[in-house]
Amino acid sequence: MEAAAAVFDERGYEAATIADILARAGVTKGALYFHFSSKQELAQGVLDEQMAEGGVPPRESKLQELFDVGMVLGHRMRRHPMLSAGARLSLGPDMREIFGGGSVPAWIEVTEQRLAQAKAQGELLPHVEPAEAAWIISAGWAGVQLYSQTLTGRADLEYRVASFYQHLYPSIATPAVLARLDMAADRGDRVVAEIRALELALGEEEEADQAPVRESLAS
Amino acid sequence: MEAAAAVFDERGYEAATIADILARAGVTKGALYFHFSSKQELAQGVLDEQMAEGGVPPRESKLQELFDVGMVLGHRMRRHPMLSAGARLSLGPDMREIFGGGSVPAWIEVTEQRLAQAKAQGELLPHVEPAEAAWIISAGWAGVQLYSQTLTGRADLEYRVASFYQHLYPSIATPAVLARLDMAADRGDRVVAEIRALELALGEEEEADQAPVRESLAS
Numbered sequence: 001m002e003a004a005a006a007v008f009d010e011r012g013y014e015a016a017t018i019a020d021i022l023a024r025a026g027v028t029k030g031a032l033y034f035h036f037s038s039k040q041e042l043a044q045g046v047l048d049e050q051m052a053e054g055g056v057p058p059r060e061s062k063l064q065e066l067f068d069v070g071m072v073l074g075h076r077m078r079r080h081p082m083l084s085a086g087a088r089l090s091l092g093p094d095m096r097e098i099f100g101g102g103s104v105p106a107w108i109e110v111t112e113q114r115l116a117q118a119k120a121q122g123e124l125l126p127h128v129e130p131a132e133a134a135w136i137i138s139a140g141w142a143g144v145q146l147y148s149q150t151l152t153g154r155a156d157l158e159y160r161v162a163s164f165y166q167h168l169y170p171s172i173a174t175p176a177v178l179a180r181l182d183m184a185a186d187r188g189d190r191v192v193a194e195i196r197a198l199e200l201a202l203g204e205e206e207e208a209d210q211a212p213v214r215e216s217l218a219s
Numbered sequence: 220m221e222a223a224a225a226v227f228d229e230r231g232y233e234a235a236t237i238a239d240i241l242a243r244a245g246v247t248k249g250a251l252y253f254h255f256s257s258k259q260e261l262a263q264g265v266l267d268e269q270m271a272e273g274g275v276p277p278r279e280s281k282l283q284e285l286f287d288v289g290m291v292l293g294h295r296m297r298r299h300p301m302l303s304a305g306a307r308l309s310l311g312p313d314m315r316e317i318f319g320g321g322s323v324p325a326w327i328e329v330t331e332q333r334l335a336q337a338k339a340q341g342e343l344l345p346h347v348e349p350a351e352a353a354w355i356i357s358a359g360w361a362g363v364q365l366y367s368q369t370l371t372g373r374a375d376l377e378y379r380v381a382s383f384y385q386h387l388y389p390s391i392a393t394p395a396v397l398a399r400l401d402m403a404a405d406r407g408d409r410v411v412a413e414i415r416a417l418e419l420a421l422g423e424e425e426e427a428d429q430a431p432v433r434e435s436l437a438s
Binding site: 012014015104105132133135136138139140141142143144145146147148150151160163164166167168169170171172 | 231233234324351354355357358359362363364365366379386387388390391
C-alpha cells in the first residue's frame with residue numbers, strides 16, 4: 001500500500017500502472033493480486049488510510065479541536081506520501097466517477113460533526129450553519145493544500161493552514177472563544193508530539209488496560 | 220485554442236495528445252504548428268485566456284469588486300471550457316515544473332492589488348495584511364471550485380463561491396463596509412449582464428470614441 005501511495009503521489013491515478021507499483025513494492029503480480037484485485041482497490045485503500053489519520057486529542061473547545069485536525073493533517077502531509085497521495089486521489093479530475101468524490105464527503109462530514117458540537121456548546125456566532133461552514137472549511141483547506149503544493153512544494157503548508165483558520169474563524173466564532181484559541185503555525189508540531197506521548201503511554205500500559213488512553217484520542 | 224481547452228478540460232494536460240486536439244479542431248497538423256509549436260504552448264495560451272477573463276466593472280468598494288471577480292469567474296467557469304481548462308491546468312500536480320504554477324501567482328497578485336486598494340481606503344480591519352489575505356482568498360476560491368466540481372459537477376459553484384466570501388469577509392472587512400456589500404449568490408448573473416450591456420454600448424460607440432467604456436472595465 002505504501003508503494004502504491006508513493007506511485008499515485010508521483011504520477012497520479014491515471015498515469016500510475018500496476019507495473020510501477022509492483023516495481024516499487026518489490027513483489028510479484030501474484031502477491032499483489034492476493035491482497036488487491038485492481039488499481040482502483042489499491043487507491044481506495046490509500047483513501048481509507050487518509051481518513052484514519054484524522055484523530056487528535058479531544059479539546060474542550062471543538063473549534064480548537066477542528067483547528068488541531070487541520071494542523072496535524074498539514075504536518076503529516078508534508079512527511080507521509082500516504083496522505084499526499086490521498087489528497088491527490090481525492091481531488092483528481094476523474095475522481096467523482098471513480099471514487100464518488102474520494103474522501104471529500106467524509107471530510108465534510110467529520111468537520112460538520114465538530115462544528116455541530118461547537119454550536120451546541122455556544123462557540124459559534126448565532127447565524128453560523130455547521131453544514132455550510134463545514135463545506136467551506138473543508139474546501140478551503142483543500143485549496144490551501146493545493147496552492148502550497150503548487151507554489152512551494154508544501155514547504156509553507158502549516159503556515160498557510162494556520163493563516164486560513166485565522167482568516168476564517170473570526171467570522172464564525174464568538175469573541176470569547178476566539179480569544180482563547182491557540183492558532184499558532186507550530187501547533188501541528190506540538191499536537192503531533194502530544195499524540196506520540198499518548199501512544200507511548202498506551203504501549204506501556206498495553207498489558208494492563210489500554211481503554212483510557214485509546215478513548216482520549218477523538219477520531 | 221478552444222479545441223485545445225476542451226481536450227485539456229476533459230483529459231488533463233498529461234493525457235491530452237496533439238492528435239486529440241487536431242481531431243477536435245478539425246485542422247491539419249501543419250495548420251496547428253503554424254500557430255503553436257507544442258502542447259505546452261497551447262496550454263500556456265489557455266492559461267493566458269483565463270487571466271484575460273478577470274475583468275469586472277470598477278466599484279467604489281474594492282471588496283465588492285473582488286467579490287464580483289470571484290462570482291463572474293464562477294459564472295463563466297460553469298459555461299466556458301476555456302476557463303475550466305485553465306483551472307485544471309493551473310492546479311494539476313505537475314504544473315509547477317511545466318508552467319511555474321500556472322496562473323496561480325498572477326491570481327494572487329491581482330487579488331492583492333485590490334486588497335491593497337481596499338486597505339488604503341479604510342475597508343479592511345487594521346490587522347489585515349493584503350498579501351496574506353490575497354493568498355488565502357485565491358487558494359480558498361480554488362478549493363471551492365474543486366470541491367464543487369468533484370461533488371456536483373459545478374452545479375452549486377456560484378452558491379459556494381458566495382458562501383466562501385460570506386464566511387471570510389467578516390474576518391477582514393470593517394462592519395460599516397460589510398453592511399453595504401451585495402454578496403448574494405446571483406450576483407454573478409447580474410454583473411455578467413452589466414458587462415454585456417457595457418460591451419454592447421462599446422460596440423455602438425465604436426466609431427465615435429471607445430475610450431470611456433473601455434476604461435470602465437477594471438481588469
